[in-house]
Amino acid sequence: MPTNSIDSLLRETRRFAPAEDFSSNSVTPPDIYDRAAEDRVGFWADTARELLHWHSPFTETLDWSNPPFAKWFADGSINVAYNCLDRHVIAGNGDRVALYWEGENGDTARITYAELTGEVKKAANLLTSLGVQQGDRVAIYLPVIPEAVIAMLAVARIGAVHSVVFGGFSSESLRSRIDDASAKLVITADGGWRKGKVFPLKAAVDGALANGTSTVEHVLVVQRGHNDVEWTEGRDLWWHDEIVAMDADHEAQGFEAENPLFILYTSGTTGKPKGILHTSGGYLTQVAFTHKHVFDLHPETDVYWCTADVGWITGHSYVVYGPLANGATQVLYEGTPDTPHQGRWWEIVQKYGVTIFYTAPTAIRSFMKIGRQIPQQFDLSSLRLLGSVGEPINPEAWIWYRDIIGGGETPIVDTWWQTETGAIMISALPGLTTLKPGSAQVPIPGIKIDILGEDGTRVDPPHGGLLVVSEPWPSMLRGIWNDPDRFIETYWSKFSTPEKYKYFAGDGAHVDTDGDIVLLGRVDDVMNVSGHRLSTQEIESALVSHPIVAEAAVVGAEDEATGQAVVAFVIIKSNQQDAQTATEASALLRQHVSEQIGAIARPRQVFIVAELPKTRSGKIMRRLLQDVAEGREIGDTTTLADTSVMQIISDKLK
Ligand code: WT7
Numbered sequence: 221m222p223t224n225s226i227d228s229l230l231r232e233t234r235r236f237a238p239a240e241d242f243s244s245n246s247v248t249p250p251d252i253y254d255r256a257a258e259d260r261v262g263f264w265a266d267t268a269r270e271l272l273h274w275h276s277p278f279t280e281t282l283d284w285s286n287p288p289f290a291k292w293f294a295d296g297s298i299n300v301a302y303n304c305l306d307r308h309v310i311a312g313n314g315d316r317v318a319l320y321w322e323g324e325n326g327d328t329a330r331i332t333y334a335e336l337t338g339e340v341k342k343a344a345n346l347l348t349s350l351g352v353q354q355g356d357r358v359a360i361y362l363p364v365i366p367e368a369v370i371a372m373l374a375v376a377r378i379g380a381v382h383s384v385v386f387g388g389f390s391s392e393s394l395r396s397r398i399d400d401a402s403a404k405l406v407i408t409a410d411g412g413w414r415k416g417k418v419f420p421l422k423a424a425v426d427g428a429l430a431n432g433t434s435t436v437e438h439v440l441v442v443q444r445g446h447n448d449v450e451w452t453e454g455r456d457l458w459w460h461d462e463i464v465a466m467d468a469d470h471e472a473q474g475f476e477a478e479n480p481l482f483i484l485y486t487s488g489t490t491g492k493p494k495g496i497l498h499t500s501g502g503y504l505t506q507v508a509f510t511h512k513h514v515f516d517l518h519p520e521t522d523v524y525w526c527t528a529d530v531g532w533i534t535g536h537s538y539v540v541y542g543p544l545a546n547g548a549t550q551v552l553y554e555g556t557p558d559t560p561h562q563g564r565w566w567e568i569v570q571k572y573g574v575t576i577f578y579t580a581p582t583a584i585r586s587f588m589k590i591g592r593q594i595p596q597q598f599d600l601s602s603l604r605l606l607g608s609v610g611e612p613i614n615p616e617a618w619i620w621y622r623d624i625i626g627g628g629e630t631p632i633v634d635t636w637w638q639t640e641t642g643a644i645m646i647s648a649l650p651g652l653t654t655l656k657p658g659s660a661q662v663p664i665p666g667i668k669i670d671i672l673g674e675d676g677t678r679v680d681p682p683h684g685g686l687l688v689v690s691e692p693w694p695s696m697l698r699g700i701w702n703d704p705d706r707f708i709e710t711y712w713s714k715f716s717t718p719e720k721y722k723y724f725a726g727d728g729a730h731v732d733t734d735g736d737i738v739l740l741g742r743v744d745d746v747m748n749v750s751g752h753r754l755s756t757q758e759i760e761s762a763l764v765s766h767p768i769v770a771e772a773a774v775v776g777a778e779d780e781a782t783g784q785a786v787v788a789f790v791i792i793k794s795n796q797q798d799a800q801t802a803t804e805a806s807a808l809l810r811q812h813v814s815e816q817i818g819a820i821a822r823p824r825q826v827f828i829v830a831e832l833p834k835t836r837s838g839k840i841m842r843r844l845l846q847d848v849a850e851g852r853e854i855g856d857t858t859t860l861a862d863t864s865v866m867q868i869i870s871d872k873l874k
Contacts, residue, residue: 232615236622236655238631242604246651248513253652256665263666264292264694268505271512272545273307274298275474278501282692287721288712289699290692292502297474300481300500301344301377303508304544305337306472317549320523320572321366324413324555329366333547336370341470342463343374349466350438350457352405354379354475357483359403359436361385361394361421363412364554367442367459368530371407372482372540376500379475383483383495386531387412387419389818391427393493397485398428400495401701402435407459411445416559418445426450477501483701484533486639487755488710489726489744495701496533496639502694504545506643510664511542514633514647515576516605523602525551525569526578532752533639534609537695538578542643557583562590566598566625577625578607578635580751584617584625586781592624600625605650606632610751611783612739618657636660636739638725639753640711642695645669646737659736667693669737670722671729676715684730684740688715689723696723745842747776747784752820754786756842759823762816763788763809768796773832773840774823777849785824787849788813789869792828802828825849827873831865833857848873 238246249255256263265281268274278296308316314334321329331339352358358375360382362368368384375382383401385394398406408425411418422441429436441449442459478499485493511517515524524543528534543550551572557565569577587595606626608618613634622632632655636646645667646660653661663669668691671679679685689696700707715722728740742748745756756774763772771791779785792805800808806826814822833841836859844866847854854866 232656232658234615234619234657236631238651238653239629242516242631243651245518246516247518248516248649248651250652252513252649252665260666260668260691264505267509267666268293268501268694271508272298272303272501272504275302278477284692287692288708288716288723290502290696291478292694293477293505296477296501298477298501298504299377299472299474300504300541301340301373302472303504304373304541305333305340308333308547309337313547316519316547318544319366319369319550319552321552322554322568323365324416324553324559331366336366336373338468339366339370340373340377342466342468343370344377344470345466346440346462347374347378347380347405349462350405350440352378352380355480356380356405357383357401357403359383359385359394359398359401359406361387361406361408361425362442362530363387363409363414363421363444364529364535364552365409365412365442365444366552367407367409369540369544369552372530372536373544376481377470377472379473379479381480381482383485384531384536385485386529386818387421388529388531388820390815391424392816393818394424395428396492397495398434398436400485400492401483404435405438405440406436407440407442409442409444410449411447413445413555414559415556418447420445420447420449422449426452475500478698480698482536484536484639486533487746487753487758489746489755490757493755493758494703494706494710496697497699497701498642498695499698502696503642504541506693506695507537507542508545510644510647511538511548512546513649514635514644514664515578515607516650517543517546517548517576519547519549522548522575523551523572524548524576524578525553525572525574526607527553527557527565527580527583528578528609533642534578537643557586563594563597566595566600569600569603570598573602575602576605576607577603578609580610581608581613581617582611582750582782584608584613584621587625588617588620589781595624601627603627603630606630608632608634609637611748612741613658615657631655632657634658634660636727636737640697641689641693641725642697645689645693646739656734656736659732659738661736663737667691671731671737672715672722679731681731681733681735684728686714686743687725687727687729687737687739689725690720692721747786749776749779749784749786749820750782754821758817759786759788759813759821762813762821763790765816766809766812768792768799768805769809770794771832773842773845775842775846775849777824777846779824786813786821787845788823788826789829789832789845790826791830791832827869829869829872831862831868833860833865833869834862835859836861845869
């Protein structure tokens, strides 16, 4: 990865102390770390009471009597949507803009908190009229349009559970997610805009439901692309036809704090994607807290923009729940950064006067590559704070981001977290922390992080180790949908003892001599492509599902633009080898992976090889394949069953 080598980071000496006027206007009190350290659990209880409206108050903060199954604020009741909507209107802020929506094709919408509340109430009534009840699962497969936010909040409002599936995922991926969660309803659109074209979504839903065995009773279709769709009478309903008939009144009821809020699927080391389960009170507490303090949010004056799609955890926590719980005004953008021109994002920043901007290093690197002349055509002076998420940001990109986008003045918060953690876990607080490029720096108040060696003992700076969260936190995942064993095995078996449960994150990290945490990337077979998680095994399974493939091995190889890129090595079945050339086979298989999983998983390269490097026990040595994929000298091959294999592979690829 073009990320962080320990050596170069140790040589990183640049420091950026908070500017005087930033600090003095910050929403964060200087004693926040001390308060959290004095009484960690009490700190979260205070935060939950201070930032959220409880339908009925909780008396117990944390129940950790049955680890790793945590309960936070369990005897309290809350309505997540009420916290994101009604209470702002009741407080007199109904006229504040909640969403400035910008469609890729130039369509726009300006939606106030009062309007958004009204829309969500109608949508909640619509869901109820379709038989959706507390605890039922609703799959959402939409572009980044206001209805995506409305749908999520409407599901939350009635205590049901959403499972948002990123619109770039294939029909196959959608099907497996619908089936795993036994969804009752799917909310989709005819299509959405991307790269100047309409991409169909309804057709993928039709494909996912084609076998007729699904639990889905209805498909609600938002009209966005105006592309042709097929219609299944009785099952399919147009959102706009249904919503007009709905009552605009809907009273939000309180649900217990541990009522499931959503499932979000993410790739793991093995097998099919895991349905990460998040619940209500603890999740909302930590996303609201981090959104407020990490982004120093002043809801009356800030215009916030997080570029993530709502189909990822960043979109859940920092487009929908965090900003809306805090009453923020934000930009929501449907499309790609370079449509219709390379300055689209910066034009949007200028148009809306964006003050806080949150994006991924992969985007920054691609802008660096295009050059500063594009952002410099726009007035970006409204920006006062920048954020980064998804993968380590290398110091060079960090400095470019600050200088070119941030006018050489804005603080940058590098935020480490995961789908599983629900909310930001490690980040500077911009009003307090002296920033250091290339490091996510410090756990947020109330979070306990350790870096351990393989044997579970703490490693001392400057040595590297494995990142663990050593105390339960409010927005932690509550499990994997339908698979408690996998939950325990994946996250809690490596370092836990019966006396002390510790969450294993799957990331390598290192603490420098100042005590700052530097993330070093995944230590498992999970790749990070443009800040998105992909499993090598999942792509291998997709490849071997093609009839011409005998065997496949996938590695994540360093890539300048995307961080890592998918590189596959494939053995073609002997009876298929003459059917097409290697170039044809390779193109065919790239397309196949895209259809099976989604375009984000399409391999950068598929190499057709005669053998794969294996140990005597038959294990594929991906490390060696990674050497080839990254153009390095091939490492130690002595444990291979056949030591000549790597030579043959690398000769052929040259
Ligand atoms: C993995 C989680 C959290 C939202 C986006 C990704 C990597 C995430 C950082 C960062 C270094 C980071 C980790 C983590 N990661 N943020 N600031 N610095 N690495 O969510 O798909 O669940 O992926 O992304 O490897 O484990 P996700």
